[in-house]
Amino acid sequence: MAGSSCKSIHWFRKGLRLHDNPALLAALENCVEFHAIFVLDPWFPKNYKVGINRWRFLLESLQDLDTNLRKLNSRLYVVRGKPKEVFPKLFDKWKITHLSFELDIEPYALKRDSEIEELARNHNVKIIKHVSHTLYDTERIIEKNGGKAPLTLTRLQTILSQLGPPLKPLDAPNISQFKDICSPVNKDDGENYDIPTLQELGQDPATCGPVLYPGGETEGLHRLDNNMAKTSWVANFEKPKTEPNSLAPSTTVLSPYLKFGCVSARLFYWKVQDVYNKIKKHSQPPVSLHGQLLWREFYYTVASLTPNFDKMEGNSVCIQIPWKTNDDHLKAWKEGRTGYPFIDAIMIQLRKEGWIHHLARHAVACFLTRGDLWCHWEEGQKVFEEYLLDADWSLNAGNWMWLSASAFFHQYFRVYSPVVFGKKTDPSGSYIK
Template identity: 70%
Template structure:
């Protein structure tokens, strides 16, 4: 039987290593590649003009690649559950294929589409290719539980073996028996949207340092894979957060949108590592892909993963509600140049180094401002090109010491941390030009510069650039005590739950004695600043 097939592009905006697309082409007479502009996303999350631009560029590149296969991309507007019945009927569809998506809304959306397809007699084929492994299988192999440490994940994956090899991209030969009706009739209703249609002003976009699309992704991958010594020696903690050009690959936006297959990335690295001395997980490039897998698995299996409330692994912290602090942090007006330079780079370029993310996340949450990680998560969701639901939620919980990482007494200094790798403050001067005339001695703490020096630099602190909104040394120590209290309360709640469950079973478990909350609060911890 020859099928009339729809392949539904979502995140996997590529031809290479796209098993669901190949499944659509098998025994196919008519192929309709589509992308749906789902209004749910702009209604339920903030998306910056930079990320919209990346998506539009990726869709244009995908369309050009499909044209080379004598096909095209149809961009459909509307809720998937509302548009599919019409497409099934108009195109006489008998098969629908798409890549598995593990995010909560996506799973709900896909389940509804599968039901609709069944009602219309349409076969559905789903393939795993956005992650290295099937996250459901990883959880099943771990006795139905999400691995909560990197080592646990590694142990489970060791039993599963290496990730599947990527599949080849389709060719004209693959497409020889199928066609795309209407590929030459560019009906405006199926065209790629402009930024204006998406409600965005192109003039507000920052410099296009990372153009979207599979072609760009593969070109960048090829560039980095030629740096074989660098690849083999790569250790993420040794890279620098405040270099004037990125010290890492910046392939994350391409992996997030699926312009670059994570499996292709993995196996390219494997080829380079073979027979050579190289770094290992968790710090190697392979290790970075496994961190992605770690958070994807957690996001797939932990309820309410992107929230504190109802999240079983998240420490419940009584964060402050301070919109003014959030606004100042987001806009780069905290009065700490290192923090403000990072946030300025994020707003304008859509990407910042992972250690820069550590610094600003710690500052917003447990380090200084004592604002919920959920507020930071929203800002990163809006501004990052590589904003990824699972990784964003997981990393914010980690950096706020709410889950995964529990050394809450280790606090990033908004002054000392940046100085480690950029004593002269060149990074600050690039993103905060108002401070460019301050000498290195004061570039991280311009409020300490004498008034005469501020006048000479053409920047009066408190007028031209804000004073620090908080005093780091005092607040970081206070916040350590507040985190200690939150952890003590969590321990007490867990102990009470254990006793309750034990009593239910007919026995009473004697709990070990431990320090009270008062004792924990009065004991002075040794603060550590990075």
């Protein structure tokens, strides 16, 4: 909680939204001057594969965030550079007393945030941080489980039943909360704080796919409301019974909005609960919509306590398998040239649109690893990391380990047929055509 007459920075990272943002709300308390910033950190494109469709989704999300902040007589400052280099300058330039942000469990984020907290202490800047990217505080789950991560969804559910339901989501700040706050919107101190273009990021807009899922909180909330309006569909939702190769998505496609924090997982949870309260007979985890959020929580929790979670070697939950190396097979799979129409159609959709159904993900991941090509799951993980709008470090690694039967699931002999499965779910061949 901010003190009296404070000058605050709220650092947007994943939580690219105004609603259910406790760290943002805390930064506004007793605040006299406020800056909302996003740091364009060069570490990410250097160390992660980021495809152009996800870059575009991020820029759309930042633009939407800036638009919504300007409605509150504020704005978003996009700062270019390494966080440990830009923050000391901002602390001094803007005479900052408080820095707020949302907690992150990823390895780089933990190291980065530790460095920034030390810099803040050296500049007499107070840190405000809150959990809001996940339903629960992963540390609390681990503590309740005796200091270990639960390694099955059933065990996670047992722990969560003891913790009770997630916190209710918080409202977005309103204009009255900014009434007495100076939040400069036209500050010109020789820096470029505008939303970058794709060209600035070294991307060619002509290579983008179609904009099927625009980035941002506004679009994410609109999509959430549209899905929740289908109350019978929400109540009866069972993930395995949706269609992997329907031409229009048969699921919510809220995953990119959850990944970037444009939509709060807690808001999603409680919106679904509102439907369940009206329709008493509904599906249950692990296949229900609540179940999908619990899977997300499961992977975040295990990843937060497992070194090298995105690698095979040095990963305590992952069995060691002598995968083959075949660059030709990997390249053909990535480019949709395997000769299996169902597999190739999925990979083409992934590259062009940035989203594929979860069962389609299962089919191509199984094909690449234990099903047909025996290529390393880490290579598939890299391709999904590049192409998916919703590429999420914890979920991507966890799902690839699962689908390659390396962790969590070990019935390696249960595989998806690259021919029969596609025929069964799309007998007319509309999807591959």
